[in-house]
Amino acid sequence: MAKVESFSLDHTKVKAPYVRLIDTSNGPKGDVISNFDVRVSQPNKAYLPTAGFHTLEHLFAKYFPKYLKGYVACSTFGCGTGFHLILWGEHSTTEVAKAEKKILELIANKVTWKDIPRVNEHNCANVNDLSLFSVKWWAKRILNEKISTDPYVRKPI
Template sequence: MKTYKVESFQLDHTQVEAPYIRVADQKHFVQEGEVRSEFVVSKFDIRFTQPNVEFLATATIHSLEHLLAENIRTYSDHVIDVSPMGCRTGFYVILQGAYTVEEVYELLTTTLRDVVEAKEVPACNEVQCGNYRDHDLEAAKKEAIRFLSHSKEFLQTFIRIT
C-alpha cells in the first residue's frame, strides 16, 4: 500500500473499534529569539462511529461540530480547533499543550454532557453559519448519549485484538 504524509492515512481503519479517543499527533515547536520558547500542539482523533460501517448524517455532525466547538471552550482556553472528519465518523480536536487521552476524555465527556442538555445549536442562523438549515439537534444529542454510554477504558482501547 502507498505511504502518505497524512497521519490518518497511515491508520488501518479496519483495525480500529469505535468509539474511541486517540492521540493522532503531537508537534513540539521551538521558537528561537531573544527569549526561547517551546510549545506543543496535540491533535486527537475522536471517533464516534465505526469507519466504513456507519456514518454520522451531515445534519448530525454539523450540529455536533457547533455544539462541541462552542461548549468545549467553556472548559479549556487551550482549544485551537474542533473539526469534523470528512468521512463523517468523528472529529479532530486540536489543543495547545501536551494533553493525554485521559485529559481529553474528561474534557470531551464534560462537553458532551452539555450537548445532551442543549436547547439549541449555537450560531444556527444564516449570519453565523454557512449552511444553517442543515442541523439536527436531537440527533446530535443521541450521538452524544451513545458516546457517553461507553466507559473510559473502552474509549481508550481502540485497536482490535486479532
C-alpha cells in the same frame, strides 16, 4: 515528548468511540501543538448524518474551550465518523475523553435549541442543516457505547 503513528492508521483495527493522539509537533519557538482523533462512530460501519454531525461540530466548538486548556480548533472528518481536535500543549487521551463525555452528557440531558451557537446565516454556511434531535440521539448512543482512551483496546471512561 510522545511520538505516535500519525497517518498510518488501519481503520479496520480500531474500536470506536475513542480518543486517540494522532501526533504532536513543535512550532519554531518550541511551542507544542497536539492533534487528537475524537472518533464518534465505527469506521465503515456507521457515520453521523450531516445535520447531527454539523450540530455536534457547533457544540464541540462551544464547549471544548470551556473544558480543555489550550483549545485551538475542532473540525469534522469528511467521512462523518469523527473530529480533529487541536490543542496547544500536551494532553492525555483521558483528559480529552473526560471533556468529551461531559459535553455529550450536556447535549443528551440539558442542551436546548437556544444553546447551539451561531445558528444564523452570518455565522454558519449551512444553517438549514442542523438538528437538535439528531445530535441528542448521537450523544446518547456515543455515551452508551462509552468513550475509550485507547483506539485499539477498549478502555472506557
